[in-house]
Amino acid sequence: MSLRGAAAVVGVAELAPKRHTGDETILELLSGVAVDAVSDAGFAMADVDGLIVHPIGGLPGFVPATVAEFLGLQPTFAEVVDLGGATGAGMVWRAAAAIQAGQCNTCLCLTGTRRRRRPAHSPSTDQPEKRTPRSIRPSNDRSPQAEFDYPYGMIGANVGYAMLATRYTHEYGLTDKQRAKVAVDQRTNANANPKAIFHDQPLTIDDVLNSEIIAEPLHMLEIVMPAAGAAALVVTKADRVADADQPPAWLLGAGESVTHSSFAQAPALDATGVGIAARNAMQQAGVTPGDIGLASLYDCYTIMVLLTLEEAGFCKRGEAGSFVESHDLTYRGDFPLNTHGGQLSFGQAGMAGGMSHVTEAVRQIQGRAGDRQIAGLELAYAHGNGGIIAEQAGLVFGSAV
Amino acid sequence: MSTRLIPPRTESTQPYWDAAARGELVVQQCGACNFHVFPPRANCPACGSSELSWKPVTGQGTIYTYTVAHRAPHPVLAEQCPFTLAVVELEEGPRLMTNIIGCNPEDVEVGMRVQVAYEDIDDSDVVLPVFKPA
Numbered sequence: 001m002s003l004r005g006a007a008a009v010v011g012v013a014e015l016a017p018k019r020h021t022g023d024e025t026i027l028e029l030l031s032g033v034a035v036d037a038v039s040d041a042g043f044a045m046a047d048v049d050g051l052i053v054h055p056i057g058g059l060p061g062f063v064p065a066t067v068a069e070f071l072g073l074q075p076t077f078a079e080v081v082d083l084g085g086a087t088g089a090g091m092v093w094r095a096a097a098a099i100q101a102g103q104c105n106t107c108l109c110l111t112g113t114r115r116r117r118r119p120a121h122s123p124s125t126d127q128p129e130k131r132t133p134r135s136i137r138p139s140n141d142r143s144p145q146a147e148f149d150y151p152y153g154m155i156g157a158n159v160g161y162a163m164l165a166t167r168y169t170h171e172y173g174l175t176d177k178q179r180a181k182v183a184v185d186q187r188t189n190a191n192a193n194p195k196a197i198f199h200d201q202p203l204t205i206d207d208v209l210n211s212e213i214i215a216e217p218l219h220m221l222e223i224v225m226p227a228a229g230a231a232a233l234v235v236t237k238a239d240r241v242a243d244a245d246q247p248p249a250w251l252l253g254a255g256e257s258v259t260h261s262s263f264a265q266a267p268a269l270d271a272t273g274v275g276i277a278a279r280n281a282m283q284q285a286g287v288t289p290g291d292i293g294l295a296s297l298y299d300c301y302t303i304m305v306l307l308t309l310e311e312a313g314f315c316k317r318g319e320a321g322s323f324v325e326s327h328d329l330t331y332r333g334d335f336p337l338n339t340h341g342g343q344l345s346f347g348q349a350g351m352a353g354g355m356s357h358v359t360e361a362v363r364q365i366q367g368r369a370g371d372r373q374i375a376g377l378e379l380a381y382a383h384g385n386g387g388i389i390a391e392q393a394g395l396v397f398g399s400a401v
Numbered sequence: 402m403s404t405r406l407i408p409p410r411t412e413s414t415q416p417y418w419d420a421a422a423r424g425e426l427v428v429q430q431c432g433a434c435n436f437h438v439f440p441p442r443a444n445c446p447a448c449g450s451s452e453l454s455w456k457p458v459t460g461q462g463t464i465y466t467y468t469v470a471h472r473a474p475h476p477v478l479a480e481q482c483p484f485t486l487a488v489v490e491l492e493e494g495p496r497l498m499t500n501i502i503g504c505n506p507e508d509v510e511v512g513m514r515v516q517v518a519y520e521d522i523d524d525s526d527v528v529l530p531v532f533k534p535a
Contacts, residue, residue, distance in 0.1 A: 141409070142409055142411070144440040144441075146406075146408070146409050147408040147409055147410065147411075147414060147440070148408065148440045148497070148498060149498045150406045150408070150475075151405045151406050151407070151408050151522070151527075151529055152405075152486055152498050152499055152500050152529075152531075153405075153470060153473075153474050153475065153478050153481070153484060153486050153500070154474075154486055154498045155406070155474040155475045155478075156474045156475075158470075158472070158474065159468050159470050159474055159486050162468035162470075163466040163467060163468045163486065163487075163488060164466070165468075166466045166467055166468055166511065167465065167466035167511065170466070170511040170512075212471070212472075213471050214470075214471060214472045215468045215469070215470045215471065215472070215474075215486075216468050216469040216471070216506075217468075218468075262440070262498065263488065263498070264488045264496045264497055264498040265440075265496065
């Protein structure tokens with residue numbers, strides 16, 4: 001049983017990531033991209049009978065039902081995907097699987113987050129200094145990490161990926177400059193993408209290396225910047241593809257892996273879930289890494305791109321550093337990588353950040369990537385990564401089945 | 402003594418914290434397959450057995466990886482920055498998240514031998530196992 005050719009992405013909508021959202025609610029934000037993606041496909045909302053969403057802050061539960069009602073949908077397939085940065089990619093193959101199983105014909109995959117500007121500090125409202133809360137929020141967090149990781153400062157992702165970088169460097173050798181090259185080439189791509197949050201700002205290796213060290217060895221400009229935004233994809237059944245206004249991005253293969261939750265329990269660098277998901281996706285698609293014309297790889301941090309390059313088989317183990325040095329990773333280069341700018345330069349709007357690797361793969365396959373279009377692209381690989389290399393999902397897209 | 406987030410303990414993990422309070426590091430061991438289990442579970446992750454009991458370990462290990470945090474990952478850690486966060490692999494096998502104390506951050510290395518130590522947490526009776534150079 002394979003997903004190959006069961007379904008294709010035919011509609012895409014994505015907001016340009018912004019530092020902050022306005023007054024719109026998350027439901028309003030998602031509603032906007034949902035309608036735009038369906039309209040992009042040339043379908044009607046009434047054609048949508050599948051809905052995949054993710055957990056949403058402020059909606060304590062019943063998320064698919066809440067979103068469906070807001071959109072006026074009554075889906076025959078509804079689900080929540082909770083795989084961190086792998087959520088977007090995880091949604092797409094679930095949509096195809098539900099379609100293949102006959103549970104729906106056209107499925108909307110919705111991601112997004114809002115981000116409010118923090119109220120400016122007002123010295124006139126002189127309040128007594130508040131005690132810093134001693135428990136993590138949410139205060140009902142009873143995960144093993146809250147008990148065994150947080151007290152040590154293993155909170156958020158920066159320190160986790162920094163430890164990943166330290167281990168990688170110990171095992172294989174990697175220079176600051178090699179990591180910086182990833183951020184710089186991706187910025188060149190963002191400079192050709194009007195929707196990228198850093199579209200107008202060039203970046204040099206020295207800029208990266210001179211930026212503040214947040215957690216050794218990672219610099220500020222190797223770390224993704226949180227943003228607000230949303231993205232939606234329309235996945236439809238093979239026999240409905242011809243009805244769409246847009247060319248199809250066929251899903252040819254998918255792989256997924258969940259290996260741990262705490263970074264302390266992560267598998268060895270040569271046995272990560274990244275490799276499992278990527279190999280399974282490419283095997284299902286019947287392709288090898290050498291066949292892929294666009295690598296759209298989750299890049300919360302520069303180190304994650306390097307690890308994914310070798311775990312997915314684009315270069316030999318331990319050679320990711322020299323690989324990025326010896327290849328032009330831009331849209332006009334010999335190894336196009338994250339042509340939208342990656343999350344590092346496009347922006348990370350919550351789960352829409354991970355989805356941006358999927359939307360870019362789809363747009364490139366459809367031939368709709370504008371100035372950064374890769375000529376004659378036939379195969380693209382999109383990879384999502386959640387937690388600290390904990391959750392993985394890989395997708396192979398093709399212009400034909 | 403340091404200011405930290407206080408670990409939310411449960412009835413089943415309390416033996417770990419009780420041991421730390423008396424200066425002992427314990428992890429679960431599986432009665433069926435002898436696997437050392439950390440963090441604590443209800444069933445052995447290697448064989449599924451529920452015969453897990455708390456056993457003292459040597460407290461010796463090596464640094465698997467580390468980082469020196471220059472920006473506090475949480476406001477309560479602000480006064481400790483820069484601090485060394487590490488994953489330590491115990492001689493018995495399990496890996497733990499921890500801090501390396503008792504040496505300059507620049508002297509910390511992957512593969513370095515370390516030994517358990519104990520640190521009190523402010524405003525709490527919790528004693529936290531940490532590690533120092535062996």
